[in-house]
Amino acid sequence: MNIISFLGNVQKFVPRFLAAFRITIELAVISLIFATIVGIIVGLINTSKSKNIIMRFLRILCNVYINIIRGTPMLVQILIIYYGIPQFLGFRWVDLGGMFPASVVVLTLNAGAYMAEIVRAGIEAVDPGQIEASRSLGLSYGKTMRRIVLPQALRTMLPSIINQFIISIKDTSLMSTIGLAELTNVAKTINANWSSATLALYCYLACYYLIICLSLAQLSKFVERKMSYGRD
């Protein structure tokens, strides 16, 4: 009978869920925009073959960053950035706007590293003959990247980028551990006060994630279909 009592009472906490949903979406969208920028910059640095000393140093730095993020759990990254670094550097996240900006920083750094690998793989997947053909026509490295390599790389990257969006949206639920009022945190709070319908409540929570992630997965399929050139 729990389900029936849940359905009877669901409208009571819908507004709280919607408010939390908004925070989840805002966190995901802002972080993923920053992460995409970080990913493109780091990915371009990593694929440059320049022997310049500054570029070499930057490449090492970028590799260290990617390895640290990929080699540690996101929960540990949250603990380090939310609790560890402020204590060490002597500031408080509260003074910088609280949990939301902290969450944006964590999610940006985390998704940015994976995005950088997606960008690198996308660029490296472009046939080297494409670069040679472009350079042999007299086009510079920059023009070749812009007109030949990146448009082709983007097409192979898009499904992976959308996949990373899906992963990062699900990762926002980890921010409940630092108390950000996003979806998972709100569901846990409601459950603490109204524990008779735990299964129904958490399934209701899961539906929010399902809706966003499944729509993105559909978008990915659509993009993949649209990707082939002149093969319709």
Add this chain to the structure above:
Amino acid sequence: MVEINKNAEEKIVVKNLKKNFGKAEVLKDISTTVHKGEVLCIIGPSGSGKSTFLRCINRLEDITAGQMIVDGVDITDTKININKIRENIGMVFQHFNLFPHMTVLENITLAPVELKKMTKDEAKVRAHELLERVGLKEFADRYPSQLSGGQKQRVAIARALAMNPDIMLFDEPTSALDPEMVGEVLNVMKDLAQQGMTMVVVTHEMGFAREVGTRLIFMDGGYIVEEGDPREVINNPKEPRTINFLNQVL
């Protein structure tokens, strides 16, 4: 920077060219001169360095030692703007390397427009002329994936010609083609030769070398082993290595 001399009688002068890949010496000591209007064919077994030599002419491969003088400019000099030199040297690849995300027309107009040699409209007119010349005037709006191998290679030739180069390099242009498509590509190259284009062609097509080539180089092990009139070299090779190679391919 030394002025590019498009009217140089000696289009390409190679002096003691060496090229290493790491510890492997691919080109050991290459010297030759290509004159205006010459069609130089290069043959040799795989691994002989013939493609590497061709790629040194527009510095797609960095040159380890020696000189490579193209239109009066030593391109081993790192201070020159290599892109300016490359505008003057068209290149055609074994695997076509057409840009798959662009139509045939966009493939051809890209470089002249991007490098501000022509306006968009001028480049389009020129592209249609070139497509007609290679027998593909109906194909301007197709994508490369919709063309056969022979058609792709003819588009690639048109794309290289769009910059009005006065040297054309061909890197085994018919090796990736089905046999029935080889002829259409060779015919386009033959036309080009007859119009006086300076050409360097790495090829396995002995018929083409004999008929169109003005000079033949046989390379092996990073050296020029034998060189001369194509009919003479193919019919009466002097060096044992040349004789051996020709026995295998003819």
